[in-house]
Amino acid sequence: MGRRHEASLPPAVRRMVTAAAEYLIGCAGIAAVRALDRDVVGQAHRPRGAAGRVTGWVFAHRPSNRRRNRWVVSLLSVRPADQILEVGFGPGIAVAELVRAGAGHVHGVDHSEVMLRQASRRNAAAIRAGRVTLVNAPADRLPPALDGPFDAILAVNSLGFWPAPAERLAELRRRLAPGGRIAIASQPRCPGASAGTSRDAADEIENLLRGAGFTQMSTQTLALSPPVICVLATVPGIGTPER
Ligand SMILES: C[S@@+](CC[C@H](N)C(=O)[O-])C[C@H]1O[C@@H](n2cnc3c(N)ncnc32)[C@H](O)[C@@H]1O
Numbered sequence: 288m289g290r291r292h293e294a295s296l297p298p299a300v301r302r303m304v305t306a307a308a309e310y311l312i313g314c315a316g317i318a319a320v321r322a323l324d325r326d327v328v329g330q331a332h333r334p335r336g337a338a339g340r341v342t343g344w345v346f347a348h349r350p351s352n353r354r355r356n357r358w359v360v361s362l363l364s365v366r367p368a369d370q371i372l373e374v375g376f377g378p379g380i381a382v383a384e385l386v387r388a389g390a391g392h393v394h395g396v397d398h399s400e401v402m403l404r405q406a407s408r409r410n411a412a413a414i415r416a417g418r419v420t421l422v423n424a425p426a427d428r429l430p431p432a433l434d435g436p437f438d439a440i441l442a443v444n445s446l447g448f449w450p451a452p453a454e455r456l457a458e459l460r461r462r463l464a465p466g467g468r469i470a471i472a473s474q475p476r477c478p479g480a481s482a483g484t485s486r487d488a489a490d491e492i493e494n495l496l497r498g499a500g501f502t503q504m505s506t507q508t509l510a511l512s513p514p515v516i517c518v519l520a521t522v523p524g525i526g527t528p529e530r
Pocket of ligand 1: 352
């Protein structure tokens, strides 16, 4: 479709055409990843090489991925002075969204060098402006620069890959300021994943967060297929009764 025709389309139709195109490109991207690398789950765990670059591109363009990240950021009610940490930022969609939402500073950590490069390109202006710092490190060896305290921490489709997630969450809790909040989101991507799989993921995350000492738990759902769940919780503030 030529640019002139596109410009004459009503905005709603343009949005639909764009979403359909992105979806088809996303599917083609997944097929390309499968052709390049049979270990697709391994690529989601730690994108690397040429197949990792395609995986990152798919993460960044698949409409459901973009909606999921935008939605999780909206749940965090970002405030202008907030210091925020994302663990497993992938191609940096949530990082860009956090900047748009007006966060004071966004820190991110991901153990994939390919993801660090893609997220850094996507957020180059915010990095230059001193609003974003992205580092290449595993969740179980966060560098001292990420000791915090943070006002909010998030992880989107990443916790499932961490070694010993209960310990990781306890460490993250110590990095949050009193009253700080955490958002752990999951959209199960295993074959046959259903609403039940999402509910199970929510139960598991709630239990992990409770065990790590978080309180005021609430679970939100975004109606995609399968649904995205996001468990929100806080670290008790000074003088706040634990619930
Ligand atoms: C499925 S992708 C999700 C990316 C992004 N959060 C999103 O929703 O678009 C998982 C990301 O978590 C990162 N990751 C997985 N395990 C990790 C670990 N132990 N430490 C740091 N990053 C990790 C991967 O490299 C990958 O970028």
